[in-house]
Amino acid sequence: MTPRTVRLPTAADTQDLGARLAGVLRRGDLLVLSGPLGAGKTALVQGVGRGLGVEGRVASPTFVIARVHEAGRPDGLPLVHVDAYRLGSLDEVDDLDLDVDAASVVTAVEWGHGLVEQLADAHLEIELDRSSDTEERMATLRPHGGDWAERLESIA
Numbered sequence: 001m002t003p004r005t006v007r008l009p010t011a012a013d014t015q016d017l018g019a020r021l022a023g024v025l026r027r028g029d030l031l032v033l034s035g036p037l038g039a040g041k042t043a044l045v046q047g048v049g050r051g052l053g054v055e056g057r058v059a060s061p062t063f064v065i066a067r068v069h070e071a072g073r074p075d076g077l078p079l080v081h082v083d084a085y086r087l088g089s090l091d092e093v094d095d096l097d098l099d100v101d102a103a104s105v106v107t108a109v110e111w112g113h114g115l116v117e118q119l120a121d122a123h124l125e126i127e128l129d130r131s132s133d134t135e136e137r138m139a140t141l142r143p144h145g146g147d148w149a150e151r152l153e154s155i156a
Helices: 011-022 041-052 090-095 098-104 148-153
Strands: 004-008 030-034 066-069 079-083 106-110 123-130 137-144
Touching: 004 011, 011 041, 011 137, 030 041, 041 079, 041 106, 041 123, 123 148, 137 148
Parallel strands: 030 106, 030 123, 079 106
Antiparallel strands: 004 137, 066 079, 123 137
């Protein structure tokens, strides 16, 4: 499938895209988010959390590197939110032991491009960009393997 680009006029629209994504997520899914500071990576993961029924605040894990959020959905699908900004190598990613739980959770990794793709056989790459003079963002969704292309048809 060709990458799909979604226009997101506001931060709320970015969160709404995340919530729609949550509707097609299942155990073992990996979301790899990239984009400059302020592009909406955390806002998108907040929407995913909302869609999964996460209770409490989904905040950027910048200083703690990773947070686990238990889900409120009936299927109990937890969200692992990772900020790989400070990680410089595959060894540092391996030290987090993300692969231990990867098959039973949804893992969303900000700044993970080139570092975490090996955590799953398939993943969804989400590149976010923000206009310098407005709140508008653009999200480019790139499916990599599995049935991501089919799942994306129903959300974007």
